[in-house]
Amino acid sequence: MLSQKSLRAKFALQLASASTMLIVIFSVMLYHYIKITIFENIVQSLTIEAKNISAKPEIINLEYKDSKSFDLIKIVPNDDNLTRAEFVSTKDDNATYLTLYYPYKNDLLVLTKNTSEYSSIVDQILVDILIINATAIFLILFYALFLSRMLLAPLRSFCLKLGELNERFLQEVETDELPVEFKPLGDGVNRLIGRILTFVQYQKELFIGAAHELKTPLAVMKTKNEVTLIKERDSQKYIEALKNNNEAINQMNKMISSILEIGRQEGAQFEQPVMTDIIAYINEIGNNFLILAKGDDRNIKINLRPHSLKIMIQPTLFLHVLQNFVQNAIKFSPKEATIEINSTLINGEFIVRVIDEGIGIDESKDLFAPFKRYGNSSGAGLGLFLAKGAAQALGGNIELRNRTDRSGTIATFILPIRNNKYKKR
Numbered sequence: 001m002l003s004q005k006s007l008r009a010k011f012a013l014q015l016a017s018a019s020t021m022l023i024v025i026f027s028v029m030l031y032h033y034i035k036i037t038i039f040e041n042i043v044q045s046l047t048i049e050a051k052n053i054s055a056k057p058e059i060i061n062l063e064y065k066d067s068k069s070f071d072l073i074k075i076v077p078n079d080d081n082l083t084r085a086e087f088v089s090t091k092d093d094n095a096t097y098l099t100l101y102y103p104y105k106n107d108l109l110v111l112t113k114n115t116s117e118y119s120s121i122v123d124q125i126l127v128d129i130l131i132i133n134a135t136a137i138f139l140i141l142f143y144a145l146f147l148s149r150m151l152l153a154p155l156r157s158f159c160l161k162l163g164e165l166n167e168r169f170l171q172e173v174e175t176d177e178l179p180v181e182f183k184p185l186g187d188g189v190n191r192l193i194g195r196i197l198t199f200v201q202y203q204k205e206l207f208i209g210a211a212h213e214l215k216t217p218l219a220v221m222k223t224k225n226e227v228t229l230i231k232e233r234d235s236q237k238y239i240e241a242l243k244n245n246n247e248a249i250n251q252m253n254k255m256i257s258s259i260l261e262i263g264r265q266e267g268a269q270f271e272q273p274v275m276t277d278i279i280a281y282i283n284e285i286g287n288n289f290l291i292l293a294k295g296d297d298r299n300i301k302i303n304l305r306p307h308s309l310k311i312m313i314q315p316t317l318f319l320h321v322l323q324n325f326v327q328n329a330i331k332f333s334p335k336e337a338t339i340e341i342n343s344t345l346i347n348g349e350f351i352v353r354v355i356d357e358g359i360g361i362d363e364s365k366d367l368f369a370p371f372k373r374y375g376n377s378s379g380a381g382l383g384l385f386l387a388k389g390a391a392q393a394l395g396g397n398i399e400l401r402n403r404t405d406r407s408g409t410i411a412t413f414i415l416p417i418r419n420n421k422y423k424k425r
Contacts, residue, residue: 008152012144019140027129035122042098042118043087046111050085050102054109072112075104082108089115154179162189170197205369217248273312279304279343281315282322282352286341289326297335300326303342309350311417313394320390321398324383325354325411332358332409345417352413360402361409367400391415 053073086101095116102109154177161173172193175186221244228241286302293300322341329339337357344351361367368388384400391398396415403410 008145008148011148011151012141015144015147016137016141019144020137023133023136023140027133031126031129034125038118038122039098039115042113042115043100046087046098046100046113047085047102050100050104050109050111053111054102054104072110074110075107076110078103078106078108154182158182158186165193170200214252217252221245221248271314271316273314275310276313276315277308277310278313278318278350279307279309281318282341282343285319285322286326289330293330293339296330298330298333299336299338301338301340303340305342305344309345311350313415317390317394321387321394321413322352322354324387325352325413328383328411329354329356329358329409332356334358348417350415350417352415354411355403355408356411357406357408360407361400363401 082101082103084103088099088101090097090099095114096119097112098115099110099112102111158173158178165171170193172190173186175183175190178186224241224244228237282304283302286300290300326339326341333339333356339357340353340355342353342355368384384398388398391413394415396413399412399414401410401412402408
């Protein structure tokens with residue numbers, strides 16, 4: 001039995017209901033057309049006969065039954081003063097009659113015809129139509145169930161393919177064999193699978209990198225401790241060994257804090273978007289970094305366009321992106337350098353750039369891989385990895401490229417807002 005929530009049941013029911021309604025309407029129209037046509041012929045024959053009889057001048061008094069065409073023809077007084085012909089249908093002893101009252105001089109010419117045979121024909125036609133309709137409705141219901149099953153077969157096959165996927169076996173679904181109507185669904189599932197594969201790959205890289213980054217300082221600590229314990233040493237050597245261990249522990253703490261930051265960022269992805277004046281928010285973030293930049297002898301210049309732009313956004317994720325851009329710009333720029341934060345709105349895309357005067361980047365390397373450090377920078381090497389994850393969660397993308405006018409890097413965050421509810425001023 002089909003469930004009430006079944007798409008197949010709804011489709012079959014709607015198709016059967018619509019087809020049944022059309023059949024009923026057509027049958028009613030056909031029945032009435034046949035009935036009217038049959039009795040219209042009788043009416044015409046009565047009218048023609050009345051005209052022919054009334055045209056004969058020798059008619060004085062007339063009354064007889066069982067003529068070739070009529071059961072009764074007679075002349076009666078026109079007591080009701082009829083001026084035009086009238087038809088009256090009567091029934092007597094399971095027989096039906098149609099009577100014409102035709103004005104003839106000052107009298108009425110009455111013609112009566114037995115229509116029982118015609119009524120039987122009409123009744124039989126009605127029975128035949130009902131039988132045909134019942135058969136047609138049954139066939140339509142059967143065909144609707146068959147058609148719904150056939151139409152949903154690709155979807156059922158698609159669901160079976162999805163059911164075979166698991167965390168150890170993920171691959172894109174073939175969409176070439178899908179009907180055109182189901183291709184958007186297949187493409188959407190493939191995009192989701194692609195994102196899952198990317199996420200799994202990032203997780204693998206993250207776990208491998210974390211294990212490597214934590215294993216290295218532990219191995220160094222173990223080796224130094226073993227060397228220190230080979231023979232007795234003075235207290236200063238032991239103090240140095242402990243200090244080295246503390247430094248290694250501090251580095252591991254930084255690493256663990258960075259890994260925890262990944263968890264916090266994933267939690268931020270579930271933050272509800274809020275209507276935010278993104279220009280005012282960038283100004284606020286930039287002004288907060290002014291103090292940090294001045295403490296490191298750097299300057300920050302803010303140049304934002306448009307003057308106001310309200311969009312639905314997750315502020316915490318946006319902060320991750322812009323904060324990483326500005327922190328890297330301060331870290332890699334020389335003293336007295338100027339760091340510029342600018343924004344623009346072009347063709348439905350909100351673009352934020354952070355431009356520094358640092359040493360630039362090696363564009364041939366994967367700068368967004370986890371635990372990758374460049375130059376003499378300290379840290380866990382997760383900043384850009386986190387920034388890219390936050391940008392993708394917002395539906396945007398980040399790019400890094402070298403400046404062409406001088407040394408330095410341009411970090412760009414591109415956020416499409418075509419489908420976003422925004423207000424520009």
